[in-house]
Amino acid sequence: MTIRTEVRRFVDLGPLPSEDDNSEEGDAAFDSLEQALHAIERPINDAEAALLSGSFGADGCFGLAWTLLHLIETAPTHLPLTEPTASANPWIRRLWLRQQNALADS
Incomplete structure (x- = not known):
């Protein structure tokens, strides 16, 4: 699968x-990340989702983590494919739990 330049x-x-x-460096990094994240057109493919899943930080990054999570959820295959360990990034665990909740509701 092709990974687009924006990703x-x-x-x-x-x-x-x-x-x-x-x-100030953190503010500049945030601004750059925000612009780059919003430049990614939805939906994304599975390879892009896998690559993007490594971009989560430790916290919500003023809402950018939620934007990233929702972008990853546009991929055809929901990631992660297996349950993450308890020590995994909390955003990866959140993706897993949201997927499991969606399956339980269907």
Whole structure:
């Protein structure tokens, strides 16, 4: 599967920064990530979802983590494919739990 330039551009910026970063560099990184994330057209493919899933940080990054999560959920195959460990990134665990809840509701 092809990974689009916009997805690579976002991933190349690194993981989402922490909300605790009050530096000017952190603000600039946030702005760049926000613009790059919003430039990705939905839906994404499975390869893009797998690549993007490595971009979560430790917290919500002022809402960007939710935007990333919703983008990943547009892929045809829901990730992760298996239950993450208890020590996995909380956003990956959240993706898993949302998938399991959706399956239970159907």
